[in-house]
Amino acid sequence: MDPRATLGLTVLFIVLLATAGCRKEEETPQGGGPTGPTPAFLNVPGWVIDSIGPPYQTPGNPLTVEGIALGRRLFHDPLLSDDQTISCATCHEQDHAFSDPRPFSIGTDGSVGRRNAMAIVNLAWDQHFFWDGRRHSLEQQAHDPVVDMAEMRNTWPVVVQRLQQDPTYVSMFMDAFGTETVDSILVVSAIAQFERTLVSFGSxxxxxxxxxxxxxxxxxxxxxxxxxxxxxxxxxxxxxxxxxxxxxxxxxxxxxxxxxxxxxxxxxxxxxxxxxxxxxxxxxxxxxxxxxxxxxxxxxxxxxxxxxxxxxxxxxxxxxxxxxxxxxxxxxxxxxxxxxxxxxxxxxxxxxxxxxxxx
Ligand code: HEC
Ligand code: HEC
Incomplete structure (x- = not known):
């Protein structure tokens, strides 16, 4: 693993333990700069860590302020779908805890899926995704809706090309991952980082x-x-x-x-x-x-x-x-x-x- 990534992880876990008790995501100033992206951390109550441990991290994809910001933008961007009408958030609405109030989600051509869109809550502690558990990381999972014929109906080369042509995205990829070359792995990495921040223990x-x-x-x-x-x-x-x-x-x-x-x-x-x-x-x-x-x-x-x-x-x-x-x-x-x-x-x-x- 990239030594910088290891350091990011270590910082994350130390801070996780040290900040037990508080809830709000820490805001760190934007801008990767020459020192690379800024490690970010989830402020999770201490009793959660005591009970289920720290959240899982996919090796090589530590949380960073810039990665989360990029993932958040991608999650809400209809650019990911073929006709640019549907974003992840279309079927995963925040006021419904990132689930879909419609029984079955509707894709870009009006085709109707066969399952309810699940909530996205505390998935940083999960290792099985979808109703049938067929994916084993948030990175793997995020790959699927983009190409699902009942969802975004797109292809990855089209998504990558659109992002590569957008100067704001290119600079955000640079800040988050130190490269201006967009690829599908970086897209799903950023989305997964954002999803890991969707932590809810405040009922x-x-x-x-x-x-x-x-x-x-x-x-x-x-x-x-x-x-x-x-x-x-x-x-x-x-x-x-x-x-x-x-x-x-x-x-x-x-x-x-x-x-x-x-x-x-x-x-x-x-x-x-x-x-x-x-x-x-x-x-x-x-x-x-x-x-x-x-x-x-x-x-x-x-x-x-x-x-x-x-x-x-x-x-x-x-x-x-x-x-x-x-x-x-x-x-x-x-x-x-x-x-x-x-x-x-x-x-x-x-x-x-x-x-x-x-x-
Ligand atoms: C054998 C394990 C098991 C037990 C015991 C159990 N559940 Fe569940 N629960 C599940 C599974 C699995 C699902 C999803 C089933 C599906 O959709 O096919 C589920 C789904 C649900 C849902 C719907 C969640 C959603 O997002 O749609 C609710 C609400 C729920 N359970 C509440 C309860 C309550 C209340 C009890 C106690 C009376 C209970 N469950 C007992 C396994 C269990
Ligand atoms: C057209 C509606 C639709 C769109 C768009 C969509 N999803 Fe989903 N999502 C679903 C449905 C339906 C499921 C459940 C499917 C299944 O289990 O087979 C799901 C499941 C998930 C899960 C699994 C949650 C769990 O607890 O296992 C995650 C995470 C998720 N979606 C993230 C995303 C992301 C990220 C995007 C954008 C890249 C996205 N979704 C776009 C409908 C949608």
Whole structure:
């Protein structure tokens, strides 16, 4: 690895530890200059690092102020799509925690995809991307939508040529990566850096559980939290502080899954019906729900877990055992409490932070 990159990483992690407790992204003055890009860091609460460690870094792509600024611009730029009408942000809207409120996203020619666009929240701690987990880094992931025929329908040579002809971009690539020669690897590297800054741990639940603010949750939300972490067994899969577990599991939606999930790329029958366990952070604003948007509301989701889990679904996850033995029994008022708790997972600062919006 480039020694400068190693240094950047070291600085990142030291600063991460030293600044535990604060939240806001540090602003460092722009401009790579002769000394190279400026190492950047995520200010992540100490209790997050204690629980799940520092965020992953792809070797050779450390966070820098200039890389993040470039990635942010690219994420919001329709130039990436063939007819220059759709950016990443078109399907990943900030006020919906970077998910798509439409059941299925619509590509540049009006073609409709078959899955809901997922939220982009705390993915710096993730190693499986897409509903079926088929990509293993944010860099790899960002390559796909540009050439997806139901999304941006473009080709990388066209994207690279457009960027290379834009003097602002050329100088931003110089500042971020020390070269004026744009290529697809640098484009996805910058986008991944920006996505890693999309960190959200500022909900009322966090203030209550980790900040000692006993008034942050209402009584109903507290009852819902107790159910979530105990009798309703939600935490068995929505497990760590990201409220995901970074695994691919079948939560029993269907007897015969129409979308076979992870099986599609592994070809392994034991993967039929397995999907990524999504984060529940900001879940109140990321509907509709599940990979195929089958539920419009959180009430419907909770009612599914209370009443409609398909116990004969192929490869039903072992964590659904409490359902198999009839242990999860949620009456209507408990279901309402669970829904109330899910609403307490919204981080309003994340949804409005101007540093994540279009530059
Ligand atoms: C036309 C709508 C559309 C556009 C444009 C789009 N996406 Fe997506 N995105 C989706 C859909 C749909 C999924 C889920 C697809 C799947 O699982 O098969 C997704 C999934 C993702 C994921 C996976 C999240 C996770 O938790 O695994 C990331 C990250 C992401 N997109 C980033 C991007 C970036 C970066 C761009 C721009 C280069 C982009 N998207 C452009 C619709 C879109
Ligand atoms: C076996 C592991 C497992 C358990 C236990 C579990 N979930 Fe899930 N959850 C998943 C998976 C996997 C998905 C995505 C399924 C899909 O789309 O195919 C999901 C999806 C969701 C979604 C929709 C997320 C989105 O972005 O669309 C919500 C909300 C949710 N679960 C809440 C809960 C609640 C509340 C409980 C407890 C009653 C619970 N889950 C228990 C694995 C689990």
């Amino acid at each position: 009322p639940f966090d203030r209550y559980r980790y900040g000692g603010d006993t008034l942050a949750l209402t009584p109903a939300e507290k009852r819902g939290m107790d159910l979530f972490f105990r009798d309703a067994h939600c935490v068995d899969c929505h497990r760590d502080v990201t409220l995901a577990d970074h695994g691919l599991r079948n939560n029993g939606l269907d007897l015969l899954p129409l979308d076979s999930g992870a099986y599609e790329y592994t070809g392994n029958p034991s993967d039929i019906g397995r999907f990524k366990v999504p984060t529940l952070r900001n879940i109140a604003v990321t509907g509709p729900y599940m990979h195929d948007s089958r539920f419009e509301t959180l009430e419907e989701v909770v009612s599914f877990y209370a009443n409609d889990v398909e116990l004969n679904s192929p490869n039903l996850d072992q964590h659904m055992f409490p359902w198999m033995i009839g242990q999860v029994d949620l009456d209507p008022s408990e279901q309402a409490d669970l829904v109330a708790f899910l609403h307490a997972l919204t981080d309003p600062v994340f949804l409005t932070d101007p540093s994540f919006g279009a530059p």
